[in-house]
Amino acid sequence: MKGFKSKLGMGNTPEQDQSRDPQLEVQSEQQSTDQPETSSPWYTITVDSIRQGKHKMRRRLMIAAGSLVVVGGLIWAGTQYVTANTIPYYVVSVKGQAIGTILHQEELQQLFTTKRAAYQKKYPKATMVLNTNGITTTEERAYKAQVNSANTLKTLDGMLTAYAKSVDVNIDGKVIGVVKDQKVIDAALEQVKKKYTKKAVSAKASTKTSKKAYPKQVTGLESVTLKQKVSTTEIKANPNKLLSSTQLAKVMMTGVESPTTYVVREGDTISSIAADHDITQEEIFANNPKIDEMAMQIGDELMLTVPQPPITVTTFEDYSEQIVTEPAVEIRKSETMREGESKVVAQGSKGLKRIDYRVTKQNGQMLREEWLGQEVTKKSSPKVIIKGTKVVQGEGSGNFMWPVSGASVTSPYGQRWGKTHKGIDLVGSSSVMAADDGVVSYAGTMTGYGNVIIINHNNGYETLYGHLSQIDTSTGAIVEKGQHIGVMGNTGHSTGTHLHFEVHTGGVIQNPLGYLP
Incomplete structure (x- = not known):
């Protein structure tokens, strides 16, 4: 038994000795002191088994730790690979409905720039604005995402529309047209004014060179005013609907309504037609300058109304007219001649006098003519007549x-x-x-x-x-x-x-x- 114990003792390594439980060593020494030396196979086998189990546990823990390191490395490597292949992209939607994907938002902005330039080139006289309302993008990320920017941009290109930045022309609460901006309206108003004042200016100029003795001529253009107020409102419009300044001026001068005509029937007179249509006879004659009431026939057409221009241009013009004045008649009485008998002893001569007027016109039509006064420019000599004084x-x-x-x-x-x-x-x-x-x-x-x-x-x-x-x-x-x-x-x-x-x-x-x- 001693030899067996010694062999066991010699077989332990220092590490194994260090791992012994001290309590177990104390008990062993006491037993060897208090009892006779005897061999204990059970005890020896149990301790060795425990020692062997601890060694196995260490190996298993070491293997498990190594496995965890390997698995962690694999997971990390996989994560890095997935991350490297996950790309950002953008979903493009129109009014909440997705139409495709693009890689970069700059692609969308480039499409907008190109499309806007194309519309502006097509309508160079308008200020074109691309309608991008309702177009949104949402950022997404996905592993090896399949993004087709070309198809998305092509689809969106076909959906893009544009409008002309413009203003409507409002006169007394009625819209008469749509133009690019206020400059077009100002140019049209100048054309309208020129239309109704150039005749007066031309006539004024002609008086300086005219050799005619007695024409009624314009001597001055006092003022030009607009009766109506022109207002505007910014709107989005079809560029094909925009009016030029010349087109707007034409609408301002002629209106957009059609004239009312009347076909003469049996028994009609100018006064009865005027009463039936609540207009004056003067209006009928003004609209139909060639009409002769005495020669009016059944079936003749009369223009009762003319399109009313939405703009009223009022001009105040000074006119002068030279007329021939008849010689004054100087009567000299003679008691030797019977009443009713007369004799001209001096024919006299005619004179001239200038008569001044102020004419108010609306859209070229005379509204009022005021007599301002007169001045004798050439005196006449009297015509002398001798008349009898016998009572007549x-x-x-x-x-x-x-x-x-x-x-x-x-x-x-x-x-x-x-x-x-x-x-x-x-x-x-x-x-x-x-x-x-x-x-x-x-x-x-x-x-x-x-x-x-x-x-x-x-x-x-x-x-x-x-x-x-x-x-x-x-x-x-x-x-x-x-x-x-x-x-x-x-x-x-x-x-x-x-x-x-x-x-x-x-x-x-x-x-x-x-x-x-």
Whole structure:
């Protein structure tokens, strides 16, 4: 047994001795002291087994640790590989609907730049804006992602639209067109103004070189104004709808509505047509300058309205007209000659006087003509007539007076609405007086004139007084120069209270201003 123990003891390595449990060593020494030496196979085998188990456990732990290191290395290497092959990309969506993928956002911006330039080249006169609203990108990452930028950009290219940055033209609440910007509107307005003022300017220039003695000419263009206010609103528009300044000017001057026409029927008159359509007879004559009411036939077409320009250009022009003044008549009485007998001893000579007007026009059409005054530029010499003084009642002297006190001419003699205005219209005192001695040849109503008085002056002259509200004489009455004969009014074809005054000689209409002092 000693030899066995010694062999066991000799067989242990220092490391194995160090691993012995001290408690177990103390017990062994006590047993060897207190008891006789005896061999213990069970004890020896158990200790050795424990030692061998510990060695195996260490080996297993070492193997497991090594395995973990290897697995960790493999996992790390795999992770690095996946990371290296995971790429970022972008999903492109239009109004929330994905249409494809791209690698870089710069590709999208380049498409926008190219497309915008293409639209601008196609519409060089417009300011084009690319419509990119609703186009979004979302960043994604994936292992070996399959990204097809070309197809995505091609699809998006076909979906891109553009609009023209523009403004609408609003006049009195009504849009008449769409233009690029305010500069186009300003240019159009200048063209409109030029349209209605160039005639006046040309006429003014012609007066400096004209050799004509007595034309009515423009002497000045006082001012030009626009009646309506033009406003704008920024909008997105189709570039094909944009108007140029010339096109906009045409719309401003002609409007967009079609004229209203009327086909004449049996029994129609100008007055009945005017009443049925709530317009004036003057408007019908103005729209149809060649119409002759007496020759109007069934089936004739009348233009009742014309397209109304949305822009109203008001011009104030100064006119002057030189007219020939008839020589004053100087009557020398002779008691040796019978009343009614006369003898011209001096023919006299005609003179000249300049009459000044201010004309208000809207879109080139005369709205109002004001008589500003007159100036004699060449004096006439009187015509001297010797007349008998034997009593002959109702014969005029040939020298006329103004039939209205404080008279002012509101409409002169000449062309108006395509027709000749046969006399002059006067306002002033309401009392109407005989312009010279004579006999009332007619006192009553007459078509167009309303209440009218005609005086035969029994010397080749007749005078007419129209639109009276009251007639204060009668047919056959002998009247004297300056005698009250009626009251100014608005009867007949009249547009306001005034006196219409005419002078006739030998049955021929004359300009009354040539006979009034």
